[in-house]
Amino acid sequence: MSAPAIAAFDLAKNFGDTHALQGLDLQVEEGQIVGCLGPNGAGKTTMIRLLLGLLVPSRGRAEIFGLDTRRQTVAAHRRLAYVPGEANLWPSLSGAETLRLLGNVHGQVDLTYQAELIERFNLDTTKRVRALSKGNRQKLILVAALMTRAELLILDEPTSGLDPLMEQAFRQCILEAKERGQSVLLSSHILSEVEALCDRIAILRSGALVEMGTMAQLRHLSALTVEATFEVDVPDVAKVPGVSMIEVQGRTLRCQVRGSIEPLLAMLAHSGVQELLSHEPSLEELFLSHYGAPLVEATHGPDEK
Amino acid sequence: MARTKNSPEVDATPVTSNSPSTVIARLSARTSVRAGVGWGLVFGFYVATQALTYATTYKTAASRHILVQEFGNNAGISALVGPAIRIDTVPGFTSWKCLTVLAIMGAVWGILTSTKLTRGEEDAGRWELLLAGRVTRRSAAQQALVGMSAGALGLFVSTALIITAVGHSSKVNIGVGSALCFSLAVAGGALMFLVIGALCAQLSTSRRQAISFASAVLGVSYAIRMVADSGSGLSWLRWITPLGWIEEMRPLTSPRLWVLAPVAALVAVLGAGTILLAGRRDVGAGTLPDRSTLSSVRRLPTSPWGLAVYLSRGTLLAWGGSIVAYGLLLGSIAKSGGKMITASSSLRNDFARLGISGAEAYLSVAYLLMAVVLSFVAVGQVNAARKEESGGLLENLLVRPFSRVSWLTQRIALATAVLALGGVLAGLSTWVGAAREHADVPLSSMFDAGLNVAVPALLIFGVGVLALAVVPRMVSVVTYAVLVWFLLVEILGSVVTANHWILDLSGYHQMAAAPAVAVNWSANAVMIALAVGAAGLGVLRFNRRDVKGE
Numbered sequence: 143m144s145a146p147a148i149a150a151f152d153l154a155k156n157f158g159d160t161h162a163l164q165g166l167d168l169q170v171e172e173g174q175i176v177g178c179l180g181p182n183g184a185g186k187t188t189m190i191r192l193l194l195g196l197l198v199p200s201r202g203r204a205e206i207f208g209l210d211t212r213r214q215t216v217a218a219h220r221r222l223a224y225v226p227g228e229a230n231l232w233p234s235l236s237g238a239e240t241l242r243l244l245g246n247v248h249g250q251v252d253l254t255y256q257a258e259l260i261e262r263f264n265l266d267t268t269k270r271v272r273a274l275s276k277g278n279r280q281k282l283i284l285v286a287a288l289m290t291r292a293e294l295l296i297l298d299e300p301t302s303g304l305d306p307l308m309e310q311a312f313r314q315c316i317l318e319a320k321e322r323g324q325s326v327l328l329s330s331h332i333l334s335e336v337e338a339l340c341d342r343i344a345i346l347r348s349g350a351l352v353e354m355g356t357m358a359q360l361r362h363l364s365a366l367t368v369e370a371t372f373e374v375d376v377p378d379v380a381k382v383p384g385v386s387m388i389e390v391q392g393r394t395l396r397c398q399v400r401g402s403i404e405p406l407l408a409m410l411a412h413s414g415v416q417e418l419l420s421h422e423p424s425l426e427e428l429f430l431s432h433y434g435a436p437l438v439e440a441t442h443g444p445d446e447k
Numbered sequence: 448m449a450r451t452k453n454s455p456e457v458d459a460t461p462v463t464s465n466s467p468s469t470v471i472a473r474l475s476a477r478t479s480v481r482a483g484v485g486w487g488l489v490f491g492f493y494v495a496t497q498a499l500t501y502a503t504t505y506k507t508a509a510s511r512h513i514l515v516q517e518f519g520n521n522a523g524i525s526a527l528v529g530p531a532i533r534i535d536t537v538p539g540f541t542s543w544k545c546l547t548v549l550a551i552m553g554a555v556w557g558i559l560t561s562t563k564l565t566r567g568e569e570d571a572g573r574w575e576l577l578l579a580g581r582v583t584r585r586s587a588a589q590q591a592l593v594g595m596s597a598g599a600l601g602l603f604v605s606t607a608l609i610i611t612a613v614g615h616s617s618k619v620n621i622g623v624g625s626a627l628c629f630s631l632a633v634a635g636g637a638l639m640f641l642v643i644g645a646l647c648a649q650l651s652t653s654r655r656q657a658i659s660f661a662s663a664v665l666g667v668s669y670a671i672r673m674v675a676d677s678g679s680g681l682s683w684l685r686w687i688t689p690l691g692w693i694e695e696m697r698p699l700t701s702p703r704l705w706v707l708a709p710v711a712a713l714v715a716v717l718g719a720g721t722i723l724l725a726g727r728r729d730v731g732a733g734t735l736p737d738r739s740t741l742s743s744v745r746r747l748p749t750s751p752w753g754l755a756v757y758l759s760r761g762t763l764l765a766w767g768g769s770i771v772a773y774g775l776l777l778g779s780i781a782k783s784g785g786k787m788i789t790a791s792s793s794l795r796n797d798f799a800r801l802g803i804s805g806a807e808a809y810l811s812v813a814y815l816l817m818a819v820v821l822s823f824v825a826v827g828q829v830n831a832a833r834k835e836e837s838g839g840l841l842e843n844l845l846v847r848p849f850s851r852v853s854w855l856t857q858r859i860a861l862a863t864a865v866l867a868l869g870g871v872l873a874g875l876s877t878w879v880g881a882a883r884e885h886a887d888v889p890l891s892s893m894f895d896a897g898l899n900v901a902v903p904a905l906l907i908f909g910v911g912v913l914a915l916a917v918v919p920r921m922v923s924v925v926t927y928a929v930l931v932w933f934l935l936v937e938i939l940g941s942v943v944t945a946n947h948w949i950l951d952l953s954g955y956h957q958m959a960a961a962p963a964v965a966v967n968w969s970a971n972a973v974m975i976a977l978a979v980g981a982a983g984l985g986v987l988r989f990n991r992r993d994v995k996g997e
Contacts, residue, residue, distance in 0.1 A: 194846050196994040216848045224846040230839030232758065233653075236741040246749035247847045268740050272653070 145208030146171050147294045147325035148193060152202035155188050162188040164349045165202065170327055172293075175320055177340030178329040179429055185349040186329040187227075190298050193327075194224060206294060220249070223292035227299035228276075229283040237267035237274070237282050244286045256289035262311050277303040288315055295319060295326045301335065313339060337425040345429065361422045364431055365398035368406065373414040382406050471577060472590035475564045479598025483637075486556050487602040490549050490633060491609025498541040502618040511535040517783055526677040527776060529694050537619050538699035546632065550693045551669065553602065553637030558661040560598060561644035565591050566654040569731065578730060588649070588725030592718050595641055603634035621699060629698035635710045636693045640665060642717040643689075649724035652733035659761070689713065751844050752857045759831060763865060766824050770869050771876040773820065774897075777813050778880020781806035781888065803963050806886035810877065810896065811963035817873050818900035818955055819934060824869055825904040826926040828862035829911030833922040836915075837997045845994065855912070855986050862908050870901030888962065896961035902971045903933060903954030909978030912985035919995050 148170035155163040163185040170176045180186050191197045193204050195215040204211045206218035231240055245251035260267060263281045271279065280303045287295065295316075301309050309332075316326060316339050330336050336343060343360060345353040353360060365386065376395045379385050382405050389396040393416075399406055403420075410418070423431070505511045511534075518531045525531060528547045533539030565588065568574050574587060582590075607630035614621030621629075640661065647660035668688040675684035675691060685691030689710070696706045728734045748757050756763075785805025832855070835841045844854060874897020881888040907929050914925040936953035950956045957974060959967035 191994075196842065196845060198991060198993055216850050219846065219848040226842070226846075228839075231843065232754075232840060234758070235747070236745075239741075239745060239747055243747070243749050243754060244843060244847065247751060247844055247849050249848060266740075270741065273740070 154201040177336035180346035184346040222294040223287035233272035371417040475594025476597040480601040483598035483601035487605030495613040542699035550636040554640035557640035558644040566648035585726035606630040628702040774876030775880040778877040782886035804887035811960040821904035825908040892962040909981035916985040916988035
């Protein structure tokens with residue numbers, strides 16, 4: 143079996159007293175798109191910079207296709223392409239010159255695809271970098287990474303500054319990359335982007351991985367939202383196991399259910415339900431529930447007992 | 448109702464009591480006054496040393512007479528530093544040795560300060576925050592000019608204080624009026640180029656471009672003044688160049704304050720122009736059209752090494768040009784400079800016994816400054832490498848199949864080549880200059896002397912690489928500290944009898960005084976070994992640290 147695209151073992155990084163990343167274990171299998179979510183300062187960029195060998199881990203190690211990121215950096219980098227959230231490029235070079243330089247350093251460029259990308263992202267390569275807007279610089283560095291057709295793409299908030307049209311073009315490129323069997327690690331704040339593209343999602347918080355799985359797995363862990371309208375009165379569901387966050391408005395009940403929904407259904411069956419709606423949590427709700435977890439637990443702790 | 452509710456927020460009292468309309472003036476003043484006072488102190492000390500050295504070296508009227516005979520009508524030297532007027536007196540000699548040199552240094556200070564505090568701040572995006580507030584673009588430029596003028600005032604005050612203090616000495620005897628006038632001349636020159644720099648900052652699209660425009664103005668001013676002072680009968684040309692006006696003030700010999708009129712007029716006109724242009728152009732853009740679009744892809748080097756050479760070509764050419772110019776200058780005055788040294792008969796006999804010509808003796812002393820020039824090149828090279836890292840450009844290479852070791856070794860190779868070439872250029876140009884004047888200086892010994900002065904520079908670079916690897920954010924401090932240490936120990940060591948351990952720690956002290964004595968290749972080998980060791984350790988350590996931004 144071939145080595146995973148990314149494998150991190152107990153990867154940790156301290157900056158003085160700050161524990162930016164605390165013992166991360168992560169695997170990205172070949173051909174997978176893994177999304178990485180987390181609030182600002184959760185350690186996403188630190189993780190990526192460790193994977194790229196730009197930072198030296200305080201503990202643990204990481205591999206790219208089985209190549210150690212510290213000792214076999216160059217070999218590992220031949221197989222990946224990286225897009226930072228903010229591009230620092232040579233201001234006096236034009237877009238075309240920048241692409242030529244970066245392509246030459248990488249050593250492998252699909253020129254037909256490069257031309258196609260320039261077209262798709264509507265990039266003016268004759269302009270000097272200093273004359274480009276933030277979004278256009280971002281497009282330039284995206285093209286520089288994608289044109290290599292590298293086996294692994296590491297993207298750190300790659301669409302910051304892009305307009306919705308370009309964001310769409312970016313999604314298309316990533317889906318195509320997946321079809322070609324390329325692997326992707328995508329760190330992003332745009333939840334819809336992660337939801338649309340990723341096979342698996344990792345949620346980081348305060349330098350630790352708090353959740354990792356497919357959307358279905360994450361949903362399973364989280365609560366289901368149930369909304370019911372009754373013919374007469376709203377019954378008291380507070381004592382039903384798994385039910386929390388109860389809101390009553392007139393004859394309408396809203397609550398969340400964790401685990402099996404059966405006890406709630408059994409109760410509702412005898413209460414004259416007129417309308418029943420249930421929906422799975424969106425990634426946004428998932429993210430917020432993890433992000434704001436201690437707060438929710440503190441407020442609604444008694445409900446869950 | 449809603450209005451009353453919101454009004455406390457709208458009318459909120461300012462967080463600070465400082466009125467926002469002067470914030471740029473105060474920020475500019477703070478930075479430039481600090482630097483201006485510092486440079487003024489250096490200027491003052493330079494004048495003081497020249498005056499005191501002259502007063503103690505040429506005590507008798509006879510020795511001063513020899514000096515006048517030698518330099519009084521020397522058109523070549525006059526073209527370089529201005530005519531030698533009354534150099535048989537301390538004020539005359541001091542003025543001749545200091546005025547043009549300090550005027551140029553003041554001009555450089557002015558250009559660097561104004562481009563940094565106007566275009567530099569704008570490039571960094573800091574002005575944008577203020578311009579989005581209550582400050583208009585015109586007012587920002589106006590405030591910056593006012594603030595920076597305070598810097599020129601600081602330069603004036605500190606220069607004047609030192610010269611006045613030294614002038615009191617009975618040996619020197621420079622009156623308070625003359626001292627003030629001299630400081631005014633130097634600070635006036637700085638102020639003129641401060642405003643020239645500010646105007647160029649409005650015309651160009653980046654600080655770098657502004658510096659090159661303003662430097663070109665300085666270069667042309669100097670060239671015109673050179674022609675005017677070369678005894679070609681074109682001395683009226685002095686009146687069309689700012690550097691000529693400074694000379695025409697004749698501050699130490701026969702002060703003429705009315706010459707300040709054109710200086711003030713230039714400052715007023717260019718200052719007004721700066722403010723006018725600032726109001727007209729877009730923030731971040733220049734007044735002159737910028738070639739932001741390139742119709743064709745230039746055939747640029749596509750290797751990181753080639754790109755580094757390409758991008759630093761301007762700086763390297765400027766340094767190369769300065770080294771050649773300085774070499775030619777030293778070579779061409781070596782013969783007469785040598786006569787000055789061998790004017791003392793005992794020294795002449797000593798040199799004759801050792802088989803050294805006066806020119807060689809002179810060059811061996813003057814070459815300390817060439818070593819300093821090359822050391823500055825070395826410091827520049829290390830800091831450029833650090834800037835590539837802190838600015839995030841290096842990251843573009845390191846996230847690709849390009850190792851840190853390759854990057855740093857390429858940087859080291861580049862710097863070594865630049866320093867070696869600099870040394871060779873220094874030696875050759877000095878030889879050419881000397882040969883034209885038929886000074887007795889062999890090519891081989893000049894070639895060796897050129898390489899010799901590159902050695903301490905190489906040591907500074909090696910230490911710099913180690914600093915880059917271990918304390919990246921302190922690279923500039925460490926490298927400049929080593930340079931200053933080398934220089935201080937060498938200068939003070941020749942005056943005060945210092946412990947030889949301290950003297951041994953200066954690279955300039957270890958370096959043999961070539962071409963008067965043979966190059967000490969074993970001492971140089973030790974310095975090169977130290978440089979290689981430090982740089983090698985640096986490469987190893989650099990591979991084991993985080994890539995760090997600013």
